[in-house]
Amino acid sequence: MAKGKGGMLRIFIVFLIIEVALVILSGNFSRQIQVVNEEGQFELTHAPVHFDLQAKISEEFQHDKYVADEGHPLEIYGSEGLYNFFAKLSEKFTIFGDPTPIGTFRLLRMLLIVDLVLLTIGFLVFRALKTRPSQPQILFELLYSMFDGFVEESLGKKLIKFTPYVFTIFLFLIVCNMIGMIPIPGFMEPTRNLNVPLGLGLMVVFVVHVTAIAVKGPVGYLKDYMTPLMPLDVIGEAAKGVSIAFRLFGNILGGAIIILVVSSLVKFVLLPIGLNLFFGMFVGAVQAFVFTMLALSYISVAISD
Amino acid sequence: METIDATAMELLANGIMKASAFLGAGICMGIGALGPGVGEGFVGGKACEGIARSPENQSLIMRTMLVGQAVSESTGIYSLVIALLLIFATG
Amino acid sequence: MTMTAEIIQICSFLGAGIGVGIASVTSGVGTGIIADQANIALMKQPKAYDKLFSTMLIGQAATGTGGIFSLVVALLLLFGGFEQGVVHIHRAAAMLAAGLAVGLGAVGPALGAGYSGGEACRSIGRMPRQGNIIMGNMLIGQALSQSSSIFALVVSLLLIFSTPMAIEDPTAARLIQKFIAYLGSGLAIGLGTLGPGAGIGFVAGKANDAIGRFPRERAKVIRTMFLGAAVSESTAIYALVVSFLLIFAVG
Numbered sequence: 196m197a198k199g200k201g202g203m204l205r206i207f208i209v210f211l212i213i214e215v216a217l218v219i220l221s222g223n224f225s226r227q228i229q230v231v232n233e234e235g236q237f238e239l240t241h242a243p244v245h246f247d248l249q250a251k252i253s254e255e256f257q258h259d260k261y262v263a264d265e266g267h268p269l270e271i272y273g274s275e276g277l278y279n280f281f282a283k284l285s286e287k288f289t290i291f292g293d294p295t296p297i298g299t300f301r302l303l304r305m306l307l308i309v310d311l312v313l314l315t316i317g318f319l320v321f322r323a324l325k326t327r328p329s330q331p332q333i334l335f336e337l338l339y340s341m342f343d344g345f346v347e348e349s350l351g352k353k354l355i356k357f358t359p360y361v362f363t364i365f366l367f368l369i370v371c372n373m374i375g376m377i378p379i380p381g382f383m384e385p386t387r388n389l390n391v392p393l394g395l396g397l398m399v400v401f402v403v404h405v406t407a408i409a410v411k412g413p414v415g416y417l418k419d420y421m422t423p424l425m426p427l428d429v430i431g432e433a434a435k436g437v438s439i440a441f442r443l444f445g446n447i448l449g450g451a452i453i454i455l456v457v458s459s460l461v462k463f464v465l466l467p468i469g470l471n472l473f474f475g476m477f478v479g480a481v482q483a484f485v486f487t488m489l490a491l492s493y494i495s496v497a498i499s500d
Numbered sequence: 501m502e503t504i505d506a507t508a509m510e511l512l513a514n515g516i517m518k519a520s521a522f523l524g525a526g527i528c529m530g531i532g533a534l535g536p537g538v539g540e541g542f543v544g545g546k547a548c549e550g551i552a553r554s555p556e557n558q559s560l561i562m563r564t565m566l567v568g569q570a571v572s573e574s575t576g577i578y579s580l581v582i583a584l585l586l587i588f589a590t591g
Numbered sequence: 592m593t594m595t596a597e598i599i600q601i602c603s604f605l606g607a608g609i610g611v612g613i614a615s616v617t618s619g620v621g622t623g624i625i626a627d628q629a630n631i632a633l634m635k636q637p638k639a640y641d642k643l644f645s646t647m648l649i650g651q652a653a654t655g656t657g658g659i660f661s662l663v664v665a666l667l668l669l670f671g672g673f674e675q676g677v678v679h680i681h682r683a684a685a686m687l688a689a690g691l692a693v694g695l696g697a698v699g700p701a702l703g704a705g706y707s708g709g710e711a712c713r714s715i716g717r718m719p720r721q722g723n724i725i726m727g728n729m730l731i732g733q734a735l736s737q738s739s740s741i742f743a744l745v746v747s748l749l750l751i752f753s754t755p756m757a758i759e760d761p762t763a764a765r766l767i768q769k770f771i772a773y774l775g776s777g778l779a780i781g782l783g784t785l786g787p788g789a790g791i792g793f794v795a796g797k798a799n800d801a802i803g804r805f806p807r808e809r810a811k812v813i814r815t816m817f818l819g820a821a822v823s824e825s826t827a828i829y830a831l832v833v834s835f836l837l838i839f840a841v842g
Contacts, residue, residue, distance in 0.1 A: 349559050416717040431570055434577045438825040445828040446738065449745045456748045460667075477734065492566050492818065499563055515764025519771035522837055526775025529833040530782025533826035537783075538700070540826075541790020544819020545797030546749075551815050552801030553690060555808045559687045562815060569822045576826040 214464060305385045309370050338362070345488070349495040354410075357494065360402070364395070365487040372447060372479030376471050384479075386447045389440070396440030399490045400432065407497040439489055446482050450474030512578035518590060532579025539572040599674040602683035606690025607665035610747075614661035614679025614697035621654040621705020628709035632716025639719035646715055646726050650708030653733040657740040664693045664747050678755045681769035685754045688777025689747035695781025696743020696788075703736040703792015704707075710796035717798025721806045728802055728813060732795020735820045739784035739791070739827040746780040746834050754838065764774075772841050776834035783830025790823040 320331050328336065342362045347355055368386065375384035385391045408416045420428055454474060458467040547550050547565035629647040633640065668686055711729035713723045750773060758765060798816040802809045 349562070425620075427574060430577065430581075431574060434573070435570070436572075438828070441828045441832060442821060442825055445742065445831050449742055449831070452745050453741060454746065454754065473734075478738070481735070481817065482821075485817055488814065488818055489821065492562060495559065496563055496566055511762065511764045514765075515762075515767050517662075518841075519768045522768065522772040522841060523775045524776075525778070525833060526772075526779035526837060527782070529830050530779040530785075533783035533830045534786035536826045537786025537788070537790045537823055538793075539786075539790070540823035541703075541787070541793040541819070544790070544794035544816070544823055547819055548794060548798040548801050548812050548815050550768075552805040552808050552812050555811055558811050558815075562818065565815070565819060566822070568818070573822070573825060576829060577783070580829040587833070587836055 211465065241293075279384050292426045301383065302385060302388050302390065304392070305374070305383060308382075309367065309374060309385060312370055312374070313366060342487075345491060350493055350498070354406075354494075354498075357406075357491075361487055361491055364490060365483055368395075368443070368483035368486055369480060372483055373475050375447075375451065376475040384447050384451065386443055387451055389444050392440040392443040393436075395443075395486070396436040399439060399493065400436040402490075403435075403493045404432075406494050410498045435493060439486060443486055446478055450478055521586045521590040525583040528579050528586065529583040532583075533576055536573050536576035540569045543568045543572065595678055595680050596674040599678060599682060599683045599686060603668040603671070603673065603686040603690075606687040607668040608690075608818055609687075610661045610668075610690030610692075610694030611658075611665045613691075613694035614658045614701075617698045617705070617815065618655050618658035621701040621703075621708070622651040624705040625650045625654065625708040625712060628716075632704070632712050636716045636719060639715060642715055642719055642722035642726070643712060646712055646722070646729065649726065649731060650704070653730065653737065654704040654708060656704075656737050657693075657701045660740060660744045661690075661693045661697050664689060664744070664751070666766070667751060668814040670735040671751065673756075675753070679757045679761050679766060680738065681758070681766055681773065682754065682756060684770040684773040685750045688773045689750040690759040690777075691774075692741075692743050692777040692781040693747040693751065695778075696740050696747075696784040699785035699788025700737045700792070701788070702741040703789045703795070704733040706789075706792045707732045707736065707795035707799060711803075713719050714799050718803045718806070721803060724806065724809060725799055725802055728809075728816075729799055731813075732792070732798060732816065732820070735758060735817075735824075736788055736791040736795060739788045739824065742827055742831045743780050743784050746776060746831065746838070749835075749838060750777065768841070772837045776837035779830050779837065780834040783833075787824050787827040791820045794819045794823065 259408045264411065320335055323329055339358070339362060342365065343355065343358050345362060346358045350357060374385055375382060375387070404416075411419075422428065432463070450470075451474075454467060454470045458468060461467075543565055547561055550561045554561075625647055629643050633643055636643075668690060673682065673686065707729055711725050714725050718725075752774065758769065792815055798812050800814050805812075
């Protein structure tokens with residue numbers, strides 16, 4: 196174990212030295228060493244870097260409109276077929292925001308990648324299922340039994356069938372929140388777009404009320420709302436879905452903006468790694484857990500007398 | 501005395517009205533978030549204490565905590581509603 | 592409009608000064624609470640010197656985060672040079688609001704993190720064997736409570752970097768609207784993080800206390816802490832949404 200730690204440290208130090216050397220060699224922070232191929236021979240040049248923070252942030256917020264206005268080249272990275280499909284789709288169905296296809300395309304592509312990751316993990320773990328478990332199997336069984344315990348504690352033995360739902364939300368959200376750390380251009384957390392958390396929040400509210408009707412019966416369910424404070428109760432129920440969605444969205448978006456701004460202030464040296472660790476791993480995991488637990492607790496509040 | 505164009509004056513008055521609505525929205529949400537935040541934190545803290553003392557009643561305490569926090573959050577939601585009304589429904 | 596650049600610079604200086612000033616008030620109070628509790632605990636339990644000392648230092652560092660944020664924003668405001676080129680008067684409000692947001696936004700979280708760190712020190716003094724667990728929990732709680740000051744930092748960086756330098760149709764009415772909308776967004780997030788920051792800190796402090804008393808129930812206590820902190824954060828998120836709307840969607 197100690198050996199592995201030392202190896203990691205050595206790799207880290209080598210990367211740091213390379214990074215610092217590059218910064219010193221390039222002399223100016225707004226320039227970058229680039230290898231160019233002109234007239235048949237390779238050459239190292241100092242090329243100015245264009246990093247426009249303002250444009251980057253406003254792209255974050257209104258990227259659909261921004262891309263459409265500026266005549267910006269579409270960054271679709273060689274998946275024209277998928278893009279055309281989404282373009283056709285978004286002509287017919289739009290939910291929120293501008294009906295331009297690029298934003299929808301980016302979001303749906305990221306969601307597909309997340310699903311692919313989850314399916315791959317599931318397939319790999321499921322294929323090697325044994326009585327004497329391998330390490331990944333132990334990990335996932337441990338997680339599953341932990342969530343089983345949570346569900347049993349708050350909903351009781353009868354409603355243990357909710358574990359797959361709750362556990363799926365958790366896995367989906369944790370992969371969503373962490374996938375932005377992978378340094379591939381165009382990768383972003385799907386939860387950074389308001390539509391994804393809002394959809395999940397609406398789903399949670401729907402599940403809560405359906406479960407309440409199923410457990411208490413329609414009469415018992417309606418009886419809960421027959422109080423003088425009925426309009427406030429209804430607002431409160433709607434606010435549950437909104438607040439659970441905005442909590443996730445605000446945390447992830449805030450982290451993304453902080454990483455962007457601070458990285459550009461320190462010229463992308465070293466600090467972004469720590470920020471990515473904090474916002475990607477810690478905040479992402481905490482928010483995924485909180486979303487899951489709140490969904491569970493809302494159900495348990497709704498089915499209690 | 502110079503004469504001031506009546507339409508320009510009206511535009512200016514409209515702008516000032518909207519501007520004060522925006523300031524009102526900001527202050528409303530800001531101060532309105534103060535009380536619920538502290539109150540919900542108090543509820544959560546006491547719930548932590550209670551669960552540590554009697555862990556067998558955990559689900560009951562947690563349910564009570566969530567209900568209490570939902571009730572104490574309602575004023576925060578009212579100020580959110582008012583702020584949104586001030587931003588979008590005035591002028 | 593020849594005075595615009597000077598006014599923007601004056602507002603930048605004002606924002607920088609007010610921001611750092613307000614932020615340092617409760618950073619000082621919070622770090623003081625931690626040191627106070629650590630000293631009391633040390634008096635009762637002198638053998639736990641090492642753990643108490645490291646907990647105190649780490650807790651104070653986490654409590655000072657909001658102050659450091661406001662220092663960063665103040666340096667940006669002082670040396671950013673945002674008054675050059677074609678600018679309109681609404682940028683002055685953006686500068687002032689950036690300072691106000693990050694300064695006011697540091698008040699609540701610093702108080703909360705200070706309370707949490709103080710309870711952690713007291714708890715370690717009572718039960719030095721659980722020192723590592725309590726310190727870990729203290730760090731998690733302080734990170735949760737500082738997340739609202741991170742929201743304030745996000746808004747103030749957006750106000751500095753992401754508001755347009757000049758607007759297309761600079762009539763007086765539009766300029767006034769933009770000016771006051773930026774001021775409102777800064778006030779919304781600054782005042783709005785005050786309550787949640789202090790509240791989350793209270794949750795984390797009580798959780799530290801409870802873990803120190805009943806270390807066996809720590810899994811349940813930590814889970815309750817996460818839930819309580821997350822729910823009490825929701826009003827800060829509403830304030831964040833309102834200030835995003837005021838920056839981007841109006842005017």
